[in-house]
Amino acid sequence: MTALALLSTITAAGVALTILFLAHGRTDDDRGGARAEMVRYFGMSAVAALLCGAMNALETAGGGTAAAAGGNATNVMAAGMVWAGARHLNRRRTVGAVGIVASGIFLLGLTFLVSLEEATVLKTAGLIVFSSLGALECARRPLGDLRGSRLLTWTLGLFAAYNAARIGVVVVMGTAPLVEPGVVSPEATAMVSAVAIALVATGAVRIGRELDDRPSPGTRAHDRGVLRREAARLITAHGSARIVLVRVPEIDLIRTAHTVARGDEMLRAAAGAVHDALMGAVTGVPARDTVFAVVPEGMTTDAVESAARVAFARRMPLLDYDDVPDLSFEHSVIRTVDGLSALMQHRRPRARSHGVDEP
Secondary structure (H helix, E strand, O other): OHHHHHHHHHHHHHHHHHHHHHHHOOOOOOOOOHHHHHHHHHHHHHHHHHHHHHHHHHHHHHHHHHHHHHHHHHHHHHHHHHHHHHHHHOOOOOOHHHHHHHHHHHHHHHHOOOOHHHHHHHHHHHHHHHHHHHHHHHHOOOHHHOOOHHHHHHHHHHHHHHHHHHHHHHHHHOOHHHOOOOOOOHHHHHHHHHHHHHHHHHHHHHHHOOOOOOOOOOOHHHHHHHHHHHHHHHHHHHOOEEEEEEEOOOHHHHHHHOOHHHHHHHHHHHHHHHHHHOOOOEEEOOOOOEEEEEEOOOOOHHHHHHHHHHHHHHHOHHHOOOOOOOOEEEEEEEOOHHHHHHHHHHHOOOOOOOEOOEO
16 A cells, blocks of 8 residues: 555656646757746656655665655655745745755754654654745735646645644654554555645646746847847858857956946947947847857958947947946857857856846
8 A cells, every 4th residue: 555655656746747847848948938947946846756755665665764864855845846936936035946955955864863753743844834835925926816826825735734734643642643554644645745746737737838938038048049049040041150259358347346237237238239230140148247149251250359349339438337348259150059059058157047037
């Protein structure tokens, strides 16, 4: 019976993970938009649930404290990721994935310091907290206005109530009922978890149908998509595309001396200058410190750099900036869109996320 219950949990988590990524419906590498963020967080939740089921199965097979610790940690992470994802979709400040993983790691370590029964109670308390917070967040607007959010709210709320009932049983009767056959036994808990996973996945898919799958204009993900599409067009027409990378070497100093917003404004000015200087160029800022331009053939390297510097200098008075920062240039010729993706990926390790559409 225990094996079948755990198998149902693992199957539900695996199916949920598959359905979530199929629901994204994207075939290129320009992943962005609110739907991508939902898939990212809820997908991590499904992965955690999948690992939890596997650890529980290993514990049943004699895995001992290590398997129990892994199961407790990933169980709490699964519920926490749903809450963090809901806050992210509501554009509210959140602890993010790192904070949730840290909570799981803390519980993992704690499992080795207390008895397994006490660790189970602590895990159950964590599930109550994260499930309750997740239910409240899914009911909050704007996420609460989407079809499917009510199913998430009720599922997480009832799951929190079930775990609260388990705590109530412990208070009244001790920890013995948690390991004996009954409505709060490991078998029953596994079945309830499987149903909750299936319902959360269903609600997430319904929400995903109403979320935008394209990044908003002005975000780095949006710029990456625009640059790739233009590069693909030129490669199809001419067999290759010319890429110009423009940097402001002083950008970190400008961000430190002024503000991050001022530095971003300077990069946007550089992108606008390149666009003005090079007729037909498509520009974007897909990385934190680099402007990319897909440039049609025809202008020499020196002419490109000179025209861009002149256009950039003309924009400084509009920014109320007394100095004219230097610009540095790199030139490349690509024959596949993957070549452009590699260039952008090389510039992305230092990038930081600031919103739903900016991974």
